[in-house]
Amino acid sequence: MQLVWVNTTTGDEQRRTVRGRSVFLRLTRSGELKTSVFSTPLRIEIEGQNVFVRDTGDGPPLSVAGMAVEKGRQRAWGRNQELRIGANVVFWVADSAMLRSRTPIDPEQRRRWVAIITVLILLLLLFGFLGYRTMTANNTVQMTALTPIATPTATSIGTLSLADKPTPAGAPMPTPMLTPTLTPTPALVPATDVSPLHVPATPTSDPPPPPTVSIASPARPEVWDARLDALGVNFVPAIVPVGGEFWRLFEATWLDEWEATGRHHIFVDVVDAQQKRFQEREVRIRVSTDGSLTACTPAIDPNIQRPFGADCPMFSSGFAYTVTVDDRLPSDRVERLGLGTIEDRFAPIHTSFILRFRLERRTNN
Structure with a gap:
């Protein structure tokens, strides 16, 4: 933040940039504003967006917005309020760094951004779903096109002979002649006498042990x-x-x-x-x-x-x-x-x- 110090008698104006959370101010005999880390009649403390002023009791009386500051007591110093020290007026101005770090986010703006992001996510999901459906349909069409069609076959039972020349109009159509296919009959083989096979009996052994039951x-x-x-x-x-x-x-x-x-x-x-x-x-x-x-x-x-x-x-x-x-x-x-x-x-x-x-x-x- 910046402190602006105006002398109401001479009209002189001074500016000092304050960094940190606490600073002491003092006024020299020549009327110049000085900042110091040592104890002086005026102490300014910065806490978040709030600025407080304290009169230590070693200087002229202080007043904020026309109200006197009791010695040893701390008082809030608003951004649009004047701090009077005798014939001098001091007010503070927030710099850009302070505004960036402490300015709250507008709730309406936050809701607007949330709505925009939600719409974008829904659009991405919709496009992804449509793309998936299109890809699935294309794959189905390709699989259908690649499926072979079975050609019906018929068993040949003969040779169909037709005239090579075209038949004149009005002439009777020749009857197709079917030539049957002859299947050879297998020759009969006389039966051969087969003598019975005698298998010797297996000698009797001890019976196997009974199985273990679970x-x-x-x-x-x-x-x-x-x-x-x-x-x-x-x-x-x-x-x-x-x-x-x-x-x-x-x-x-x-x-x-x-x-x-x-x-x-x-x-x-x-x-x-x-x-x-x-x-x-x-x-x-x-x-x-x-x-x-x-x-x-x-x-x-x-x-x-x-x-x-x-x-x-x-x-x-x-x-x-x-x-x-x-x-x-x-x-x-x-x-x-x-x-x-x-x-x-x-x-x-x-x-x-x-x-x-x-x-x-x-x-x-």
């Missing part, structure tokens, strides 16, 4: 929360050969919005045959959505102090998640998990699930 694990876990049926949760048992190891789901529990206390997770634990958290190797839990997209694969934490070995947050309601043990061994599977309640399955209400798997060996039972 059967599913029990239909339900040992602990199954009845509310899971109302939620539409599915349990899919693993297909395991007899004598093979697999991960069996032995507990499944649902926590409603009050029991979950704000949590929205699938809590999973994996234990061995002794009901201790599995620690022989790293085992991960696979939580997927839509049966293919993986949501998370946390590893089971071997720290037995934690209540659960792993957990995965849920962010989708309804039947979004499937859980299984991600290991080289077969595993039971739980499907159609997600946020929501029994009354409204797709409500974004925080609920949780607890699933526990145990390493077992499949028997005939």
Whole structure:
């Protein structure tokens, strides 16, 4: 901004450009306006589009727009208002840099530009759609033109003989003569006596061992929360050969919005045959959505102090998640998990699930 200093007695005018946010002004004995960084009777502060003036109490009295400025108090100094210091009048003018950096955008102009840009985008989309339709139509025409037309063929059953000369008018048309094509009859070959072939019997050997049968694990876990049926949760048992190891789901529990206390997770634990958290190797839990997209694969934490070995947050309601043990061994599977309640399955209400798997060996039972 610029400060314009006018002496009402002599009519002299001075101008000073002010940079920064704060400046001190002083008037010399000769009446010249000086700017300084040291404390002087007048201090001007710039904050955004506002300019403030403060009388430090060491000079002549100050007034802004005809109203006195109390000593030690700060007063707003409008752009069209005069600051009087004795016989001198000071007013400020915003320079181009200040106007560029602080002039707000006209809302009407902003709306106009938004409308213009929106129309241009719609036109581009329309032209792109028309171009796509035209290209598709041209490709269809080209494919139709290149498709060969099948020529009908007829089986020849004879030779049609007509006169080479034209038939005079009124004369009867000759009847075409068909020459049949003779097919040779194959000669009969006398039958030859064939002696029967005697194959020696294969010696009897031990019967093959019975095949190994793969059967599913029990239909339900040992602990199954009845509310899971109302939620539409599915349990899919693993297909395991007899004598093979697999991960069996032995507990499944649902926590409603009050029991979950704000949590929205699938809590999973994996234990061995002794009901201790599995620690022989790293085992991960696979939580997927839509049966293919993986949501998370946390590893089971071997720290037995934690209540659960792993957990995965849920962010989708309804039947979004499937859980299984991600290991080289077969595993039971739980499907159609997600946020929501029994009354409204797709409500974004925080609920949780607890699933526990145990390493077992499949028997005939």
